[in-house]
Amino acid sequence: MTAETPLSPHADGLHIGNSLTREKERFVPINAPYVGMYVCGPTVYSNVHLGNVRTFLTFDVVYRYLLHLGYKVRYVRNITDVGHLTGDTDDGEDKIGKKARLENLEPMEVVQRYTNDFHDVMRVFHILPPSIEPTATGHIVEQIGMISDIIDNGFAYESNGSVYFDVRKFADDHDYGALSGRRIDELQNQTRALEGQNEKRDPLDFALWKKADSSHLMQWPSPWSEGFPGWHLECSVMSTKYLGKTFDIHGGGMDLKFPHHECEIAQNIGAHGGDRPVRYWLHGNMLTVNGRKMSKSEGNGFTPEELITGNHKLLEKGYSPMTVRFFMLQGHYAGTLDFSNPALQAAEKGLERLMSAWGTLNTLQPVEGPEACPDLDALKNRAYAAMNDDFNTPVLIAVLYDAVKAINSMASGRMSVTAEGIALLQALFADFAHDILGLEPEMPEGGGHDRTDGLMEVLCAVRAEAKANKDWATADLIRDRLVELGVQIKDGKDGTSWTFD
RNA sequence: GGUCUGGUGGCCGAGUGGCUAGGCUCAGCUCUGCAAAAGCUGCUACAGCGGUUCGAAUCCGCUCCAGACCUCCA
Missing domain, CATH: 3.40.50.620 (HUPs)
Structure with missing residues (x-):
């Protein structure tokens, strides 16, 4: 931000839950x-x-x-x-x-x-x-x-x-x-x-x-x-x-x-x-674990490192920092938040879907004519409304999921979008998911390395050939072995795409 | 004992006096060679008891429960 950056028109609407007055008050610096x-x-x-x-x-x-x-x-x-x-x-x-x-x-x-x-x-x-x-x-x-x-x-x-x-x-x-x-x-x-x-x-x-x-x-x-x-x-x-x-x-x-x-x-x-x-x-507010207060004496507290590695008796597995961040943002800061394995796993999957759609956004093909999709401006306004309401990140995330649904529908041709609409969605994610919620992909989507991309293209081409010949054994072998290596194959209408876990 | 904050569907979690967020799970369907992914549909909840109201999960009172802080104790 520079001194020349004008104040957003949305700045007027920010309300903050003030502990001193116990009221939600308009923020006036x-x-x-x-x-x-x-x-x-x-x-x-x-x-x-x-x-x-x-x-x-x-x-x-x-x-x-x-x-x-x-x-x-x-x-x-x-x-x-x-x-x-x-x-x-x-x-x-x-x-x-x-x-x-x-x-x-x-x-x-x-x-x-x-x-x-x-x-x-x-x-x-x-x-x-x-x-x-x-x-x-x-x-x-x-x-x-x-x-x-x-x-x-x-x-x-x-x-x-x-x-x-x-x-x-x-x-x-x-x-x-x-x-x-x-x-x-x-x-x-x-x-x-x-x-x-x-x-x-x-x-x-x-x-x-x-x-x-x-x-x-x-x-x-x-x-x-x-x-x-x-x-x-x-x-x-x-x-x-x-x-x-x-x-x-x-x-x-x-x-x-x-x-x-x-x-x-x-x-x-x-x-x-x-x-x-x-x-x-x-x-x-405080963090609880499985409904109980987190404390050293009860042995239900863990450090961030234990959480990430999963090296703690109360953790079924490790969770990435982004998963934890996303999980915490799914609750409002003023309420207690319960930390549990099922809740973390839910957050992990939810985040994956969010990030995946964010990536899909860059592959959308715009249409010239009128678009057939939800009101994207309304989506943006709802995002601001959520944050302006005492930093209501859970509601903001719900808005982002509406965008996810729209993006996936656009990608599969059930909806269409103009170049302008795509730009608006990209700005929505850049502003709210990235800048404000601080969410970032933890693994490069689709590799990003020329050699890896090339190798994957070769494999996909071989598999496509096998599929064309109805050689399902070979096609499935390639897919299964890649899954073992942590590469997910998705057959779409327009060809095959792939992501790293 | 005091102060404060909460008790929402299988789980996690938003929310407004009336038009029933969202995520995850589960079931069915569509798509697909089969999967995966994605989409659609279904599962319709607000601790309990009273009260206010045309109408309350949302307001008021009481009860129960949980948590935090103070106290206590170590």
């Missing part, structure tokens, strides 16, 4: 055509799992669609490399520090290893890299600055070298809990009087800065102590640094809604004032 989007990235202390992939895939499609509409998107997705404590409490151990200690590594070795893994996974699933991928450790200075601002504004206090956000004070004038639907008094009742909480004025308060003891592997100097920043702080700091004090979209997994995102809002307002630092909050 603060400063069109520019859009700022922040998504909470992974904590890099272990391999990413499939639930992570789903979240990042969700926002990948959001990003792709905004780009397609002509927006100039600055997409910031962070890497959490310090501050995320085990148990998500304020007195746990740093997840990365713990891993480093257990494996006798430098914390930054842990960070690098799993950042690399994360990037590899994103790549195989065709998830586009963000515009900026900042790290928490790269923004310690800014985090200290933001803490100072919050203290100056009276919303945080120092206690024994640590700094805590004063939730009660904040809640006097602001709606703490607005995003997650929690009420502060109910939270109060549910919070038990923990040991070691005596540094806090109130159990609801959360850490902005933690004083570190000498055993802590990662620590930095600050006005308050040698220590490290609280987990929620980095996202406030990095989002406002790169997107401004008020920006358009903030995304993340549903599980981050509380307390992480709630605290982010409080921090932003506590530091900069205002009342709504983020216009649209989007939350991707």
